[in-house]
Amino acid sequence: xxxxxxxxxxxxxxxxxxxxxxxxxxxxxxxxxxxxxxxxxxxxxxxxxxxxxxxxxxxxxxxxxxxxxxxxxxxxxxxxxxxxxxxxxxxxxxxxxxxxxxxxxxxxxxxxxxxxxxxxxxxxxxxxxxxxxxxxxxxxxxxxxxxxxxxxxxxxxxxxxxxxxxxxxxxxxxxxxxxxxxxxxxxxxxxxxxxxxxxxxxxxxxxxxxxxxxxxxxxxxxxxxxxxxxxxxxxxxxxxxxxxxxxxxxxxxxxxxxxxxxxxxxxxxxxxxxxxxxxxxxxxxxxxxxxxxxxxxxxxxxxxxxxxxxxxxxxxxxxxxxxxxxxxxxxxxxxxxxxxxxxxxxxxxxxxxxxxxxxxxxxxxxxxxxxxxxxxxxxxxxxxxxxxxxxxxxxxx
Amino acid sequence: xxxxxxxxxxxxxxxxxxxxxxxxxxxxxxxxxxxxxxxxxxxxxxxxxxxxxxxxxxxxxxxxxxxxxxxxxxxxxxxxxxxxxxxxxxxxxxxxxxxxxxxxxxxxxxxxxxxxxxxxxxxxxxxxxxxxxxxxxxxxxxxxxxxxxxxxxxxxxxxxxxxxxxxxxxxxxxxxxxxxxxxxxxxxxxxxxxxxxxxxxxxxxxxxxxxxxxxxxxxxxxxxxxxxxxxxxxxxxxxxxxxxxxxxxxxxxxxxxxxxxxxxxxxxxxxxxxxxxxxxxxxxxxxxxxxxxxxxxxxxxxxxxxxxxxxxxxxxxxxxxxxxxxxxxxxxxxxxxxxxxxxxxxxxxxxxxxxxxxxxxxxxxxxxxxxxxxxxxxxxxxxxxxxxxx
Numbered sequence: 001x002x003x004x005x006x007x008x009x010x011x012x013x014x015x016x017x018x019x020x021x022x023x024x025x026x027x028x029x030x031x032x033x034x035x036x037x038x039x040x041x042x043x044x045x046x047x048x049x050x051x052x053x054x055x056x057x058x059x060x061x062x063x064x065x066x067x068x069x070x071x072x073x074x075x076x077x078x079x080x081x082x083x084x085x086x087x088x089x090x091x092x093x094x095x096x097x098x099x100x101x102x103x104x105x106x107x108x109x110x111x112x113x114x115x116x117x118x119x120x121x122x123x124x125x126x127x128x129x130x131x132x133x134x135x136x137x138x139x140x141x142x143x144x145x146x147x148x149x150x151x152x153x154x155x156x157x158x159x160x161x162x163x164x165x166x167x168x169x170x171x172x173x174x175x176x177x178x179x180x181x182x183x184x185x186x187x188x189x190x191x192x193x194x195x196x197x198x199x200x201x202x203x204x205x206x207x208x209x210x211x212x213x214x215x216x217x218x219x220x221x222x223x224x225x226x227x228x229x230x231x232x233x234x235x236x237x238x239x240x241x242x243x244x245x246x247x248x249x250x251x252x253x254x255x256x257x258x259x260x261x262x263x264x265x266x267x268x269x270x271x272x273x274x275x276x277x278x279x280x281x282x283x284x285x286x287x288x289x290x291x292x293x294x295x296x297x298x299x300x301x302x303x304x305x306x307x308x309x310x311x312x313x314x315x316x317x318x319x320x321x322x323x324x325x326x327x328x329x330x331x332x333x334x335x336x337x338x339x340x341x342x343x344x345x346x347x348x349x350x351x352x353x354x355x356x357x358x359x360x361x362x363x364x365x366x367x368x369x370x371x372x373x374x375x376x377x378x379x380x381x382x383x384x385x386x387x388x389x390x391x392x393x394x395x396x397x
Numbered sequence: 398x399x400x401x402x403x404x405x406x407x408x409x410x411x412x413x414x415x416x417x418x419x420x421x422x423x424x425x426x427x428x429x430x431x432x433x434x435x436x437x438x439x440x441x442x443x444x445x446x447x448x449x450x451x452x453x454x455x456x457x458x459x460x461x462x463x464x465x466x467x468x469x470x471x472x473x474x475x476x477x478x479x480x481x482x483x484x485x486x487x488x489x490x491x492x493x494x495x496x497x498x499x500x501x502x503x504x505x506x507x508x509x510x511x512x513x514x515x516x517x518x519x520x521x522x523x524x525x526x527x528x529x530x531x532x533x534x535x536x537x538x539x540x541x542x543x544x545x546x547x548x549x550x551x552x553x554x555x556x557x558x559x560x561x562x563x564x565x566x567x568x569x570x571x572x573x574x575x576x577x578x579x580x581x582x583x584x585x586x587x588x589x590x591x592x593x594x595x596x597x598x599x600x601x602x603x604x605x606x607x608x609x610x611x612x613x614x615x616x617x618x619x620x621x622x623x624x625x626x627x628x629x630x631x632x633x634x635x636x637x638x639x640x641x642x643x644x645x646x647x648x649x650x651x652x653x654x655x656x657x658x659x660x661x662x663x664x665x666x667x668x669x670x671x672x673x674x675x676x677x678x679x680x681x682x683x684x685x686x687x688x689x690x691x692x693x694x695x696x697x698x699x700x701x702x703x704x705x706x707x708x709x710x711x712x713x714x715x716x717x718x719x720x721x722x723x724x725x726x727x728x729x730x731x732x733x734x735x736x737x738x739x740x741x742x743x744x745x746x747x748x749x750x751x752x753x754x755x756x757x758x759x760x761x762x763x764x765x766x767x768x769x770x771x772x773x774x775x776x777x778x779x780x781x782x783x784x785x786x787x
Contacts (some may be wrong), residue, residue: 076536082664084635091636112542139473139654140507146474146654149533238485238646248646249635253663259659266646269483 001060006047015042017222019052019071021200026063028168033197035222038246041191044225048230049104051221054098054214054254055197057082057100058245061089062201062210064096064166072103073111078221081253088250089210110257117228118147119259120266122216123151124289125178125300127311131273132264133186134280136231144245148264150227153192156221158291161204170294178300178326185282211240212245217254219263224258234266240348269352272312278320287311287326295328299354303329311347313337313365317356317362334368347376398457400467403444411591416468416650418451418597423460432619433591441623446471446501447508448618449610455486456597457497459607464498472653473505482650489640503543507654510625517547518628519613521589522576522685522696524707525630528670529662530585530701531677533628539584546584547624550576552591554612568690570776575696575722576682582679588623590616590693594658609642613652626657635663637744648700668748671710677689681711684722691724700725704737706749709733709761713752733764738772742786746772 003021008246009016018034033052036044049072060068079102085101121136123129133148140147154170162168176192177368181192197215198207207215220230232251241248251263265273277283289311290301312332315324324330340352351370357366400571402417411434420427430452434442447722459464476499484494520526524785528546537544559565569589577588594612595604607657610629617627629648632736634640652658665673674680684697686707691698698704708728711717717727725732739746750765 063701076532078665080661081531083665087664088635108536110537110541110543139477139505144507144509144654146507238488249638252645252649252659253635257537262649267484 001056001063001068003052003056005067006049006052006071008045008047010039010042012166013039015039016029016046017045017047017051019047020372021052021056021059023063024067025064026064028063030310032202033200034195034221035197045223046225046228048072048221049106050226050256051218053078053082053218053222054085054221054264055101055211055218057086057102058089058210058214059201060204061086061095061100062206065100066097068099069103071103072108073109075110076108077110078106078254078256081255085214085250085253088315089254093210101289113228113258117224117226118149119229119231120145120150120220120223120227121138121148121264122150122219122233123153123183124175124180124232125182125286127270127273127277127287127289128235128265128313130182130283130287131268131277132231132233133182134189134276134283135265144185146229146233148186148371149181149188151186151188152192152193152219152223152230153179154193154195154216156194157198157207157215158204160198161200166295167274174290174293174295174300175388176236178286181286185280185286191223192267195219200324206387208245209243210245213247213251213261213263214245214254214277216246216317217251217323218260220261221254221256224256226288229260229262231262231264236348237267237269237352240351270311270349271352271356272319274314275318275320278315278318278323284323285325287324290327299328300326301328303327306340306346309336309340310342310346310353312328313353316355316362316365317353317360320339321389332365334364337365337368337372340372342372342376344376347373398462398465398467399748400446400449403446403449403468404640405444407436407439407443410436412436412710413443414442414444414448415435416444418449418453420457420460420462421464422462423624425428427461428596431591431593431595434614434620435589438588438620438623441546441620443619443622443641445508445621447475447619447621448613448615450475451479451618452592452594452615452652453468453597454497455608455611456771458483458495459598459603461743462497466496466500466502468502470503470506471501473522473657474507474652475494475705476505478650478652480722482611482647483754484657485646485650486642488735490606506536510620510655511622514621514623515546516543516550516624516626516628517588517618517624518545518547519630520550520576521571521581521612522579524667524670524684524710525632525662525681526685527579527677527684528665528674529579529628529630531674531680532581532662534583535584535676544584545628546586547621548580548585549588549613549617549627549668551559551616552589553593554595554604555688557575557595557601557604561593564690567693571696572683572685572695575685579679579683580662588620590620592616603766605642606640607642610644610648610658610660611642612649613643614648618653618656621653621656624656626659628659630669631660631662631665632664634669637666638663666748667745668710668752669715669748671707672714675714676718681716681723684720685723697723700735702739705732705736706745709765712758712761713749713756715756730761730763733761733768736768737776739745739768743769743772 049070159168163325292305648660687697
């Protein structure tokens with residue numbers, strides 16, 4: 001695979017960094033891959049060959065390319081990290097070749113940063129990324145170099161999983177409103193990035209299992225002109241860790257000497273994160289977890305889909321259900337738990353809830369979750385890829 | 398556990414900081430934990446409560462302490478990530494996770510990296526850490542802000558209760574000589590750091606599986622005005638990680654607002670690292686890989702599993718002839734036959750076998766095959782007997 005002709009293009013209020021991707025061992029036509037930000041957030045958003053290395057490497061590996069050659073120079077730290085990432089992905093999913101050669105037209109060198117960059121974090125307005133922001137601002141006072149001073153939202157990533165373009169647009173608008181409001185509550189700007197990177201290899205399965213963190217890392221490297229670190233929020237604990245496109249072993253491997261990529265908040269359960277968020281009331285108004293839709297104005301979450309019910313139960317476990325005001329319905333009961341459906345993909349997210357309710361003496365809820373967990377084991381495992389198992393349609397009760 | 402009475406000074410020509418560790422729920426003796434370095438680094442040594450927090454946290458959890466009260470302020474980010482490290486280690490060890498309350502007398506406050514603090518790495522003289530310094534030297538030339546200015550050599554952690562013995566001191570002095578020779582002509586400065594953190598719990602298995610990098614980082618945190626980014630070399634590539642006390646999921650948990658800790662070097666296997674080390678003859682000639690304490694004048698015993706494995710790897714890559722670190726100039730099949738079994742890293746020996754076969758050393762491969770068969774039999778027996786162990 002060759003990545004070349006990297007350029008910055010400005011048009012109609014937006015700035016795009018574009019690269020041409022050529023396949024060498026695969027019979028595929030060349031494609032453009034681009035990332036775009038609004039003109040007002042384009043300072044420090046610059047063309048850099050190495051920024052395309054993370055997002056293209058999983059694609060090249062999957063297609064069995066023997067090398068990936070990038071225009072310009074590449075940081076040796078990123079080269080080694082990408083090599084390690086290739087090994088890790090190969091050990092998880094198998095690889096067509098033992099090794100992929102990583103080449104840079106201008107060689108491998110690290111440019112020292114001029115001045116201090118700022119710390120940034122990816123934000124969707126959901127529980128995990130909002131918790132990352134909250135925990136960081138509690139740990140690091142104003143002016144500390146590690147305090148997050150910018151949030152980044154990669155918008156439209158799930159558009160192809162939506163049932164219709166209208167639903168995709170509604171979902172995207174909701175995420176933007178939620179993330180903007182959460183960032184504003186924290187007093188930091190939000191940079192919204194759009195990309196077509198997922199079009200190179202459609203299918204949610206590939207994105208979820210291999211590409212997710214790499215794509216976010218590429219965004220961070222394109223913003224290296226102003227950011228020195230980017231945090232990707234963890235979604236799980238060690239007990240439930242499985243190979244995934246964003247993973248505590250994988251994400252940091254996409255770091256360069258200019259931009260550190262960190263997988264943040266790994267090890268805490270959703271119940272613990274929700275409990276922490278319950279003490280940040282201005283955020284709760286704007287929390288968005290719901291991937292169903294459409295949701296009426298004034299709310300971010302339907303309150304009925306699997307993810308909404310699970311999050312509401314987290315609020316209940318934290319004793320803060322009354323504060324979950326961004327949910328259209330806030331009713332949770334054993335009957336609702338039993339009526340909904342979830343498969344083994346999300347079963348791990350329910351287990352801490354069963355324990356939490358058991359500890360709180362809410363035995364009926366605990367028993368309902370236990371029953372659902374047993375039933376999820378009996379269900380045949382489904383691939384994430386199918387639209388039946390992800391997106392608006394699936395998450396409906 | 399209560400951590401108090403921080404002291405700082407110079408004794409017997411070395412700068413030190415120390416703290417008193419008192420157990421509250423466990424019937425264990427009071428210990429004074431000391432971190433020492435050469436007097437030349439006295440100005441950079443600081444009785445940082447975060448250093449002693451990292452030293453005491455895992456032992457306190459292991460012995461059932463309910464809280465860790467510490468004089469001074471600690472980094473809130475470190476406090477959170479210590480709990481996460483403990484959960485990971487508990488899960489790996491098959492134990493239920495438990496939280497330990499951290500109570501800093503002066504509250505939580507994130508420290509900042511000091512101006513001028515640079516990057517550094519741990520250097521033991523082994524394959525992995527030597528490769529870390531080699532690859533940095535080629536990627537970041539001298540004077541580059543990301544070059545490794547400091548090579549930290551940890552003393553005292555290998556031998557627990559014997560840390561202060563004359564024999565341990567003499568061994569450390571020999572290793573230091575080797576490391577100085579390795580770094581001669583480079584701009585990297587060797588910074589020896591001695592600590593007795595293992596006195597809190599000398600158990601070797603606990604050290605290897607849980608405390609390993611915590612014991613190192615505790616020592617380095619006391620020098621955090623010298624360093625802002627510590628790199629710890631991985632002992633395995635990304636596809637062959639084991640559940641040890643130094644791991645890419647564990648090491649970064651000991652970072653603070655002033656010091657970032659990274660676990661690096663996941664790209665290459667051990668064999669690949671050795672092949673690359675041929676570009677640094679000074680490192681090959683001064684390797685220190687032995688986990689035991691050989692007699693003078695050696696730093697490697699030449700008979701333990703790790704020594705034999707390394708000698709075979711050097712043989713496979715044609716580097717054994719240059720080596721003066723081992724008491725024997727070559728490995729005979731009998732030396733392999735004397736190894737009882739391999740400690741959980743069979744793929745390393747399979748790679749050694751393949752490298753030797755490629756090098757045409759078929760005289761050595763039958764002994765390795767026999768060793769792998771012995772190991773497989775023992776592992777099977779261990780698995781069968783595991784449920785009956787107390």
